[in-house]
Amino acid sequence: MCAHVLVAEDDEMQAELIRRSLLAEGHTATVVHDGRAALDAARRVAPDLVVLDLMLPVIDGFGVCRVLRRDADIPVVMLTARSDEDDVLLGLELGADDYMTKPYSPRELMARIRTVLRRSGRAAVSDRREDPVVRAAGLAVDPVRHEVRCDGAPVECTPAEFEILLAMVAEPERVFSRRQLLEVTRGTDRASTERAVDVHIMNLRRKIETDPRRPARLLTVFGVGYKLSGSRG
Numbered sequence: 001m002c003a004h005v006l007v008a009e010d011d012e013m014q015a016e017l018i019r020r021s022l023l024a025e026g027h028t029a030t031v032v033h034d035g036r037a038a039l040d041a042a043r044r045v046a047p048d049l050v051v052l053d054l055m056l057p058v059i060d061g062f063g064v065c066r067v068l069r070r071d072a073d074i075p076v077v078m079l080t081a082r083s084d085e086d087d088v089l090l091g092l093e094l095g096a097d098d099y100m101t102k103p104y105s106p107r108e109l110m111a112r113i114r115t116v117l118r119r120s121g122r123a124a125v126s127d128r129r130e131d132p133v134v135r136a137a138g139l140a141v142d143p144v145r146h147e148v149r150c151d152g153a154p155v156e157c158t159p160a161e162f163e164i165l166l167a168m169v170a171e172p173e174r175v176f177s178r179r180q181l182l183e184v185t186r187g188t189d190r191a192s193t194e195r196a197v198d199v200h201i202m203n204l205r206r207k208i209e210t211d212p213r214r215p216a217r218l219l220t221v222f223g224v225g226y227k228l229s230g231s232r233g
Helices: 012-024 035-045 061-071 085-093 106-120 122-127 159-170 178-184 194-208
Strands: 004-008 028-032 049-053 076-080 098-101 134-136 139-142 147-150 153-155 218-221 225-228
Touching (some): 004 035, 012 106, 028 035, 028 159, 049 061, 061 085, 076 085, 098 106, 139 159, 159 194, 159 225
Parallel strands (some): 004 049
16 A cells, blocks of 8 residues: 655654654655645645644644545544544544544554555555655655666665655655755764755765756755755656
8 A cells, every 4th residue: 555645744853753654654745844835735746645733833733624625535634732522523523534642653653544545445546556666857766665766777875865865856846954854864864964964965966966066956945955856757
């Protein structure tokens, strides 16, 4: 079973933990940190399921769930830090398919996601997606085999480089700050710093750019961070 899951969680470390767990299960993921971005991403990527934190900024999870249920039939698994029964009941009344109260086990969350996908009928669609590879801008990143190809040629990456590339290929044209890319590498390089992110990007450019001094794929967005220029597929 391979699905594309939208993760809407304002805690970046929690969101990254969920993203890594999804990739380990063979899924792909888009991660956002506020309710407005969640609705925009849902329209853009048409996910198979949404993992939705109730305490989102800009538009809270209740508002996001209400719009998702009005505009589409996307399964929703709610995350809440509050055990108030009224909150849980309201979320379920708005159409959430399941909920989990923080703190939770990532393994249990993955089990809930599998159950909701299967119950909603999305599992049948997802089962036909035998290829877990994420593609954009001539790059193909396989989160299961931990392989990278650029224009068909294999690319050797360090664990940190792989995680950065996987995050950027999954969301081309998104601008990532150094801090966000640093969080992506936390599981592979805990001693890393924001300055180390620049080194990882420089090394990746040597591996995937025709001319690393004039990059066409991994672009610098001055004063903000980096982005992968190109489209999915």
